[in-house]
Amino acid sequence: MAYVEFKAIAKSFGNFVAVADLDLEIEQGEFFSLLGPSGCGKSTTLRMLAGFVKPTKGHINVHGRDVTALPPEARDIGIVFQNYAIFPHMTVFDNIAFGLVERKLSRPEIKKKVDAALAEVGMTGFEDRYERELSGGQKQRVALARVLVIEPEILLLDEPLSALDKKMREEMKFWIKNIQKSVGITTIYVTHDQSEALTMSDRIAVMDQGRVLQVGSPVEIYEQPASRFIAEFIGESNLLKCQVTTLDGSACSVNLGDVSIPGRLSSNASVEPGQDVALLVRPEMIRLRPIEANEPPKLQGTVSETIYQGSVVRYRIHAAGQEIMVEVANRPDLPRLNTGDNVATYWSAESGVVIP
């Protein structure tokens, strides 16, 4: 039995369906992300688990216990908010002690635990500060300490990095992941940022319009997206229009501008020969080479734009009536191409994913 189970959960606000018939299972100790565009229902899902929103129908089980009807204070779930929700009238110490005071711990016990929590998040010495005297990253640390100190069963993180600047965000990504690993707490992370989800998660659920579209590891989600929406939402993608020619298990080949190209079928997808499909090729999976004489048939095209970005060079290739974006590492052993060059494109059969 999974640690957290959403069973046929739905939530409507008036006529608006925020979450429709959602089933999810999250394992103990897992870092699980709900990823999707704003309004996809990920925050509502999180808030139902926290107990702030009552589901219209369905059940939520935690550790085998049905918590659907429990108020938030009876759920033993810690949450870190996007705005951190540091109590402005309390010092850092009193903020972190809040949950311990509610649990009626003795004064010395509280002091011991708060000190340990402060040390864990690297905020020793900040006990007497108020919220307005803290930077964004420090608020983040206090918010996390305040939750971890009560040792909840589940940690919920609601877009906790979106209020930070880019550099801080990169730093906190790894910091949060490390803390989560060392504490070993089951964590559910809500974000619209695919790079955060890919970096931090053990598994990701991609959501759109109140539904879960795909659940899988970051590698599965990135390399075998179940739909065009997921392929486009996560990472950058070339979705090339083509037709299926032959099919053999998950291996199949497609016809793209008179050239037959091998690919593999996306997970759980089913197609038939002759069907119009999309071939997903990530820009960094494609290699380019000037066309040589006696070339065996490959997808050929013309460089229509070159974009120099320092560590990588990006090329827009016009081929078979479509635009293909290619990203090449900026290395001396790779040929530098110019606008107007004719090129042949290559990618391994593994890197071409056929999506219905």
Place this chain on the structure above:
Amino acid sequence: MADGKMSQPRSLSQHQFKWLLVVPLVAFFVLFFVIPVGLLFATSFNPAKVGQVALVSDLTFDNYIRFFSRSNYLMAAGRSILLASIVSVITLIVAYPMAFVIAKTENPARNTFLLILVLASMQLDMVIRLYGMMVILGDNGLINQILQELGLTDGPVALMYNFRGVVFGLVQFAIPFMVLTLVGVIKGIPSSLEEAARSLGASRRRAFMRVTLPASMPGILSGSLLVFALSISSYIVPALMGGFRVGVLPIHIYQQVAESARFQFGATIAVILFLISAAAVAIYLRLGNRKSGGLA
């Protein structure tokens, strides 16, 4: 660097233009508030002379000595402070729940309706509202009729022309100010604060007591300060609802100026009233800094 130098002259003239915008208000304020009040305050240091209005060069502390050596004036000051304090507390208790409900009502139509309800009383002049209250609070008024009808009292209960009546009148007058101040502050408290408290183990009541209420302390302080200042300086309410029998400072000022024509002593009481209000502001600011982690 070059950029900064280029834009400097323009930003300076924009700066000057901005100050130009406040000239009409400042001029009005100086002409009709600072100068008359300044003159009035200066008058308080002139010897009291019946019928004398103009400022003279003869300076004295006689008026202040008179104020502090007469028990009826000191009692009036105490009564004024007590009245304004009681009104502030009652108004806060009555207004907070309403302000809380309005702040938490997200439906814009319902929110506007509730605010209009609160502000409706401000559409009528104070005198008219007070005459309306008299109909209810008088010896033969609605409340006394009901009390006697129910057999709860034998004779009429004095609800008016006493301290109690002044409190009723001032609370009624102050409620919209308090509600408006509180709504703004309570609305500004993110709901995630209460949610964080709940998920940390606090019940709804505990979360309110430990987080929402303290977080609204800046509004509670500024709202009560506003109500205190409005109540202590009100003349019309003690005059009508107290029937001149509740001797607060504004009543004494009126009597000195309008009845005894002793401008200088009236001015002295006005200065003292002003100083009490200023002291209240100072105390509140201190309190605010301590109570709310410097939020006020």
